[in-house]
Amino acid sequence: DAMVIQNPRYQVTQFGKPVTLSCSQTLNHNVMYWYQQKSSQAPKLLFHYYDKDFNNEADTPDNFQSRRPNTSFCFLDIRSPGLGDAAMYLCATSRDSRGQGLVGYEQYFGPGTRLTVT
């Protein structure tokens, strides 16, 4: 079945120790998103890729970086995790139509990676 896969499902890292979360998709969607979701809060968009075009949200901290080496894979790098970065990180994909823009289609989410910072 076509899907969005995130690895690992649970990640524990130490304060200040770089960590990378991965996302892969078999849907062949051209848009990939990374969201941060803290407990009982809305998912917050960090950035998205439109094909290879990287789009950063204005309030995303510089501590967060992303890479998309090909259509199927996207990585979230947290260079120096702080205690406030502990959260669920969600990857999502969508199609896009020039006529509809990014909001024109539903997003498909992975199961998320729960990040703990000790």
Place this chain on the structure above:
Amino acid sequence: SQQGEEDPQALSIQEGENATMNCSYKTSINNLQWYRQNSGRGLVHLILIRSNEREKHSGRLRVTLDTSKKSSSLLITASRAADTASYFCATGEEYSTLTFGKGTMLLVSP
């Protein structure tokens, strides 16, 4: 902010009852989407309703959209324990990205 606001924040009902959740937003939108999130999991898309539509159905789900009031409602009929989850509305202006609301936590008791 374009963020939608769901109401109520939490809802507790018995199996078989209907559940209604509301979403209000502030600016004009291209469409409005509803998503479900089971505890500790990713979001699952439920329904997308476009700005020129007023009502949409999918199984036991009914979504309405009133662009004049900038509001939407999600009705789940004949609820089941498996419907227990958080429900989020998401809105987006044309050529923008989606913004999610804080969600309604629904608890359906057997």
